[in-house]
Amino acid sequence: MQFTIVKNQDTEHLDELLLDADGFCQPLPAARLQELDYEAFRIWCGRNAVYTFPTLELVEHLRGLINGRRALEVGAGNGHLGRLLGVPMTDSAMQTEPGIAAHYRTIGQAPTNPPADVERIDAEAAVAKYRPQVVLASWLTHKWEPGMTEGNEFGPDERNIIGQVETYIHIGNDRVHSQKPAWVLPHNKAWHPWLVTRAGAPEKNHIAVWGTLLS
Numbered sequence: 001m002q003f004t005i006v007k008n009q010d011t012e013h014l015d016e017l018l019l020d021a022d023g024f025c026q027p028l029p030a031a032r033l034q035e036l037d038y039e040a041f042r043i044w045c046g047r048n049a050v051y052t053f054p055t056l057e058l059v060e061h062l063r064g065l066i067n068g069r070r071a072l073e074v075g076a077g078n079g080h081l082g083r084l085l086g087v088p089m090t091d092s093a094m095q096t097e098p099g100i101a102a103h104y105r106t107i108g109q110a111p112t113n114p115p116a117d118v119e120r121i122d123a124e125a126a127v128a129k130y131r132p133q134v135v136l137a138s139w140l141t142h143k144w145e146p147g148m149t150e151g152n153e154f155g156p157d158e159r160n161i162i163g164q165v166e167t168y169i170h171i172g173n174d175r176v177h178s179q180k181p182a183w184v185l186p187h188n189k190a191w192h193p194w195l196v197t198r199a200g201a202p203e204k205n206h207i208a209v210w211g212t213l214l215s
Helices: 012-018 038-048 056-066 098-106 123-130 158-162
Strands: 071-073 089-091 118-120 134-138 167-173 187-190 205-211
Touching: 012 038, 056 134, 056 167, 071 089, 071 123, 089 123, 123 134, 123 158, 158 167
Parallel strands: 071 134, 089 118, 134 167
Antiparallel strands: 167 205, 187 205
16 A cells, blocks of 8 residues: 655654554554544554554454454564454564565555564464464455455465464455455454554445454
């Protein structure tokens, strides 16, 4: 997703509100985020490699969906969600590859650089290693297939993940993630006003659940 960043536009004033002392997103009520200028917030997200912001409501909702089960986050990026939920975090670290990182920077986005507590392993290998009951992902880029305009040839086949777990949860946006092959499988999708992402069409933000269909 490309951002148009106004030259010299300052978003550093948002750091104190949105980041904790360690530089990770600090959970806030959705209402507080919705008071911000949305375009400035989106630009801040692009500059800080943030895709889904961990609102207090989102974290609580995910805890309810996990419901004490053994969970794993894949495609965790900087780990803003999994860290708050206390679940293992994994990421392929694809965006640290020099060519990919350079591409992101040319379109005004910071590439994700998983910190030490995010294990660098791809999603399908992580599921095989940890054998979780629940897998959580946010803005996970699916494996590209012929005819698609979205996806990545190195991305995971989410259908394989869904077949191995009780519940797969994906946080995304109808516009950005319209071509996921996993949509052909039975799932439940919900749109919540407290779901805050970097998407240009926030009303299309969703949480989708496969497997054990929880609300």
